[in-house]
Amino acid sequence: xxxxxxxxxxxxxxxxxxxxxxxxxxxxxxxxxxxxxxxxxxxxxxxxxxxxxxxxxxxxxxxxxxxxxxxxxxxxxxxxxxxxxxxxxxxxxxxxxxxxxxxxxxxxxxxxxxxxxxxxxxxxxxxxxxxxxxxxxxxxxxxxxxxxxxxxxxxxxxxxxxxxxxxxxxxxxxxxxxxxxxxxxxxxxxxxxxxxxxxxxxxxxxxxxxxxxxxxxxxxxxxxxxxxxxxxxxxxxxxxxxxxxxxxxxxxxxxxxxxxxxxxxxxxxxxxxxxxxxxxxxxxxxxxxxxxxxxxxxxxxxxxxxxxxxxxxxxxxxxxxxxxxxxxxxxxxxxxxxxxxxxxxxxxxxxxxxxxxxxxxxxxxxxxxxxxxxxxxxxxxxxxxxxxxxxxxxxxxxxxxxxxxxxxxxxxxxxxxxxxxxxxxxxxxxxxxxxxxxxxxxxxxxxxxxxxxxxxxxxxxxxxxxxxxxxxxxxxxxxxxxxxxxxxxxxxxxxxxxxxxxxxxxxxxxx
Amino acid sequence: xxxxxxxxxxxxxxxxxxxxxxxxxxxxxxxxxxxxxxxxxxxxxxxxxxxxxxxxxxxxxxxxxxxxxxxxxxxxxxxxxxxxxxxxxxxxxxxxxxxxxxxxxxxxxxxx
Numbered sequence: 001x002x003x004x005x006x007x008x009x010x011x012x013x014x015x016x017x018x019x020x021x022x023x024x025x026x027x028x029x030x031x032x033x034x035x036x037x038x039x040x041x042x043x044x045x046x047x048x049x050x051x052x053x054x055x056x057x058x059x060x061x062x063x064x065x066x067x068x069x070x071x072x073x074x075x076x077x078x079x080x081x082x083x084x085x086x087x088x089x090x091x092x093x094x095x096x097x098x099x100x101x102x103x104x105x106x107x108x109x110x111x112x113x114x115x116x117x118x119x120x121x122x123x124x125x126x127x128x129x130x131x132x133x134x135x136x137x138x139x140x141x142x143x144x145x146x147x148x149x150x151x152x153x154x155x156x157x158x159x160x161x162x163x164x165x166x167x168x169x170x171x172x173x174x175x176x177x178x179x180x181x182x183x184x185x186x187x188x189x190x191x192x193x194x195x196x197x198x199x200x201x202x203x204x205x206x207x208x209x210x211x212x213x214x215x216x217x218x219x220x221x222x223x224x225x226x227x228x229x230x231x232x233x234x235x236x237x238x239x240x241x242x243x244x245x246x247x248x249x250x251x252x253x254x255x256x257x258x259x260x261x262x263x264x265x266x267x268x269x270x271x272x273x274x275x276x277x278x279x280x281x282x283x284x285x286x287x288x289x290x291x292x293x294x295x296x297x298x299x300x301x302x303x304x305x306x307x308x309x310x311x312x313x314x315x316x317x318x319x320x321x322x323x324x325x326x327x328x329x330x331x332x333x334x335x336x337x338x339x340x341x342x343x344x345x346x347x348x349x350x351x352x353x354x355x356x357x358x359x360x361x362x363x364x365x366x367x368x369x370x371x372x373x374x375x376x377x378x379x380x381x382x383x384x385x386x387x388x389x390x391x392x393x394x395x396x397x398x399x400x401x402x403x404x405x406x407x408x409x410x411x412x413x414x415x416x417x418x419x420x421x422x423x424x425x426x427x428x429x430x431x432x433x434x435x436x437x438x439x440x441x442x443x444x445x446x447x448x449x450x451x452x453x454x455x456x457x458x459x460x461x462x463x464x465x466x467x468x469x470x471x472x473x474x475x476x477x478x479x480x481x482x483x484x485x486x487x488x489x490x491x492x493x494x495x496x497x498x499x500x501x502x503x504x505x506x507x508x509x510x511x
Numbered sequence: 512x513x514x515x516x517x518x519x520x521x522x523x524x525x526x527x528x529x530x531x532x533x534x535x536x537x538x539x540x541x542x543x544x545x546x547x548x549x550x551x552x553x554x555x556x557x558x559x560x561x562x563x564x565x566x567x568x569x570x571x572x573x574x575x576x577x578x579x580x581x582x583x584x585x586x587x588x589x590x591x592x593x594x595x596x597x598x599x600x601x602x603x604x605x606x607x608x609x610x611x612x613x614x615x616x617x618x619x620x621x622x623x
Binding site: 116362 | 517518558559
């Protein structure tokens with residue numbers, strides 16, 4: 001039989017079916033608040049001493065040539081709106097607080113990357129002065145993220161309270177009310193339009209981002225311009241409403257930026273001397289000190305974050321929140337806890353693995369505080385809160401998360417307790433081992449603080465939030481990175497921090 | 512993307528070039544295959560991978576099939592391939608081996 005030589009070239013192109021994925025919040029209707037909260041101008045502020053700390057000039061009369069020119073600009077846009085412009089109007093009309101929160105979560109996920117080691121085994125530190133060099137600034141780990149969410153939410157709240165104060169003072173009607181030929185493409189409301197609440201949000205958020213995400217100043221400015229143009233094109237606000245709003249927002253942000261520069265977060269990384277001291281202190285208490293389990297060993301994550309100035313808790317309160325110590329690292333109790341961690345990890349069920357993955361919120365994600373922002377936003381959407389109430393509720397949540405981070409990091413470095421894997425190397429974890437001490441669990445604290453304040457804001461969901469918090473805490477035990485006691489004590493302290501937010505909520509004039 | 516359990520996946524092109532020797536019982540071939548992702552993002556330094564990452568690879572290998580003379584309808588196959596170039600993929604070397612047995616359901620032809 002003759003041998004046959006053959007050659008064949010196969011080309012297969014897999015043409016795709018329609019598999020485009022759309023955002024869960026992409027098709028939201030315009031925000032139509034059930035209550036405009038017209039008294040919000042007198043709600044209790046967070047940082048500003050008065051709602052009129054920053055003056056907003058009296059607007060031109062709606063009969064003035066300046067205002068007529070503003071209306072003509074809107075009419076000019078509305079006469080020839082493109083599909084893309086309509087999409088932008090639709091996007092922003094769902095609510096400025098929601099959209100900026102989503103943008104923040106995206107950025108947090110993008111920047112949640114630990115620096116890679118140098119060839120000599122040391123680690124480079126992100127540098128705010130040079131955000132485009134490697135490693136990128138910031139490394140938005142959970143404490144960084146908690147603080148960033150809190151600053152933006154708190155500043156948005158103060159800025160909107162000031163905005164509401166001037167809205168009710170000047171009482172300028174919306175453009176579509178003054179001129180019936182202007183369409184209300186983002187829905188109608190009874191809220192006065194000067195200064196524009198959307199532009200206040202754009203201004204306050206963009207200004208804060210300069211400190212928090214210095215590498216994103218350009219993209220944030222783009223979002224600001226997009227939102228402001230959407231406000232004008234939709235007939236919601238005039239150019240003068242927007243200009244006044246943005247200026248007010250930026251001024252309020254400056255006050256928060258000044259606080260941020262002096263809140264000790266810049267020093268939270270500590271020095272090699274601080275890191276060595278943590279080991280010495282633990283050894284002086286006859287405890288096995290925590291060790292980084294990364295290769296090469298990485299310096300502990302933000303060991304001085306416990307010294308950051310919280311919004312709800314002062315430094316004395318942070319010390320008072322400290323629970324008693326975990327069992328001694330040489331005690332029989334600790335052996336038992338470690339053995340329990342080993343036994344949990346040996347045969348994980350599929351359900352346990354799902355829970356570990358769902359709550360991991362590790363590298364490249366918006367972190368546990370971001371996860372709770374997502375949970376909150378999903379529920380707030382159904383409540384049709386006014387923008388100022390949206391901001392207030394997120395500020396309460398995020399101040400609780402930031403103070404939970406401060407308290408948790410204070411406790412972690414006060415006790416400097418090793419992770420289960422350090423005491424028993426047989427423990428193979430189901431997720432990455434966080435590079436900071438074990439006691440108490442950050443997930444447990446973040447989740448219980450969040451569940452406590454969210455359960456106060458939406459009492460009907462309190463049990464559901466509690467169940468989620470419990471599952472989030474359990475996920476760390478199933479993953480083999482925490483002892484049970486870390487999560488149980490974390491629950492108690494987390495609830496205590498959450499209660500400080502609840503106390504504020506009952507007294508801020510919004511309930 | 513927020514709170515969605517779906518991923519926008521990029522399309523891909525895959526092609527391979529095969530050449531070799533074929534006799535009554537033996538098929539021997541060399542395989543060069545290539546996979547290109549149209550779109551998708553690189554894995555960043557120290558980041559986690561994601562299903563929609565760009566994954567390109569060129570693999571080189573060989574493959575054979577041999578029909579056993581002793582038992583009719585039974586043949587053995589096997590091969591190996593290794594990755595000679597790639598992006599966001601592991602440099603994998605793979606081996607495969609198999610046994611084929613043909614189940615003949617067609618009506619029996621009369622023997623000559």
